[in-house]
Amino acid sequence: MGTIIFDLDGTLIDSAPDIHATLNRALGPLGVPELSLERVRGFIGRGAPVLVRRACDALDVPPDARDEVLERFLARYENAVELTQPYDQAFEALDAVRARGHRLGLCTNKPIAATQYVLEHFDLARRLDAVIGGDSLAVKKPDPAPLRMAMSALGAEHCLYVGDSETDCETAENAGMPFALFTRGYRKTAPEGLPNRAAFDDWSDFPAIAETIISE
Structure with a gap:
């Protein structure tokens, strides 16, 4: 054994399609361009905070807006299984x-x-x-x-x-x-x-x- x-x-x-969709929805209120699925795949691997940080870095999201992006992401991601x-x-x-x-x-x-x-x-x-x-x-x-x-x-x-x-x-x-x-x-x-x-x-x-x- x-x-x-x-x-x-x-x-x-x-799960990348759900992560991709959830991340773009979390970023949406900022009016930034949507990230492609392939780009988001490259952000996956070290947990949600690192995922969001990498996305925010890629889009030049201001530091004072990043905690809210993470909160929105986590709130949606908990039951994101459709894709x-x-x-x-x-x-x-x-x-x-x-x-x-x-x-x-x-x-x-x-x-x-x-x-x-x-x-x-x-x-x-x-x-x-x-x-x-x-x-x-x-x-x-x-x-x-x-x-x-x-x-x-x-x-x-x-x-x-x-x-x-x-x-x-x-x-x-x-x-x-x-x-x-x-x-x-x-x-x-x-x-x-x-x-x-x-x-x-x-x-x-x-x-x-x-x-x-x-x-x-």
Whole structure:
């Protein structure tokens, strides 16, 4: 039996369309140009405050207006799931590794309220034994503390961490854990530029990958 902990946005689900729409609505009262989906994808990964800061920097939003943008974003984002979709075969892969006796957890920089809403909406909560969100601790990934907190909740000293981005790769490195890279997410670096035990673009391949890494 092993322990596998997953990132959420860009790993199990493609939430960028909802993040994009919510961010533009939060910025709307300022009268600034709308950001493209691809540009917003590049802002995702280190939590909502960094996402909003990057957007505000890109649009030269005055410092005194930024807290209100973040507040508007968080208020709308908590239940923003209309445009979000699971990656093909991702949930089936979770069921497959869980059926083999592995303990599963989630470690995401998404705020915990929004995370829990997504998990309930997609019936993911029952598949996970521990969930750590972006505001569960005072620090976020790539600090290793959230991942270690998820491991502790699962009673594990070792885990396979699965994510899609530079942040996830760095988190695994900082925690000294093996990393598997899902290559269809929100990374900006080529897969070969991110240290990993395995890289995959099809979730149907993941159960076999997990067995290989866990058995090492």
